[in-house]
Amino acid sequence: xxxxxxxxxxxxxxxxxxxxxxxxxxxxxxxxxxxxxxxxxxxxxxxxxxxxxxxxxxxxxxxxxxxxxxxxxxxxxxxxxxxxxxxxxxxxxxxxxxxxxxxxxxxxxxxxxxxxxxxxxxxxxxxxxxxxxxxxxxxxxxxxxxxxxxxxxxxxxxxxx
Numbered sequence: 733x734x735x736x737x738x739x740x741x742x743x744x745x746x747x748x749x750x751x752x753x754x755x756x757x758x759x760x761x762x763x764x765x766x767x768x769x770x771x772x773x774x775x776x777x778x779x780x781x782x783x784x785x786x787x788x789x790x791x792x793x794x795x796x797x798x799x800x801x802x803x804x805x806x807x808x809x810x811x812x813x814x815x816x817x818x819x820x821x822x823x824x825x826x827x828x829x830x831x832x833x834x835x836x837x838x839x840x841x842x843x844x845x846x847x848x849x850x851x852x853x854x855x856x857x858x859x860x861x862x863x864x865x866x867x868x869x870x871x872x873x874x875x876x877x878x879x880x881x882x883x884x885x886x887x888x889x890x891x892x893x
Contacts, residue, residue: 737791737854739770739791739852739853739854740769740770740773740776740853740854740855740856741767741768741769741770741773741838741852741853742767742768742850742851742852742853743765743766743767743768743788743790743845743847743848743849743850743851743852743853744765744766744767744768744849744850745763745765745845745847745848745849745851746763746764746765746845746849747845747847747848747849748848748849749848750794750848753846753847753848754846755805755806755817755846756817756828756846757828757829757830757844757845757846758844759846760844760845760846761844762843762844763843763844763845763846764833764841764842764843764845765830765842765843765845765847765849766839766840766841766842767788767839767840767842767853767856768838768839769838769839769840769853770838771838773838774837774838776856777835777838777840777856780832780835780840780856780858781832781834781835783832783858783859783860784831784832784859785829785830785831785832785858785859786829786830786832786840786842786856786857786858786859787827787828787829787855787856787857787858787859788827788828788829788830788842788847788853788855788856789825789826789827789853789854789855789856789857790825790826790827790828790847790851790852790853790854791824791825791826791851791852791853791854792819792821792824792825792826792851793824793848793850793851793852794848795819795820795821795824797820798813798820798821798822798824799813799818799820800812800813800822801813802816802818802820804816804817804818815872825854826847826851828844828845828846828847829844829859830842830843830844830845831843831844840856
């Protein structure tokens with residue numbers, strides 16, 4: 733089955749190079765950016781300004797290869813890609829929960845950005861705690877590494893030439 737998606741805009745961030753970026757929004761506290769929507773999608777953000785946080789779903793446009801086993805930033809041993817948030821996936825799609833500061837026409841001002849500048853945006857969804865928060869009983873291999881997420885920056889392991 734063929735699936736076709738199109739970008740609805742792009743993400744603007746201070747990160748021009750993947751190396752040195754925060755690896756998750758938790759490591760990007762206070763980092764500001766924007767979502768610039770294509771003009772034809774502006775009506776789609778009506779009433780979005782009532783939400784404090786949103787999901788950004790985006791395309792890892794600098795990734796051209798996929799791997800089924802990767803060594804993630806928070807560990808030194810290989811894991812199946814689906815047990816990680818590594819970008820080298822069969823479908824290079826990323827997701828981040830960011831703080832929505834304000835909506836100004838086709839520009840969303842956001843905070844806690846962990847995304848490369850110029851990244852194509854696929855979709856936006858409101859974050860709703862009563863729907864999106866779940867009691868967690870296990871986080872797999874990340875159990876021993878979760879306290880390092882806050883200060884973790886990416887290195888060159890997923891940077892492609």
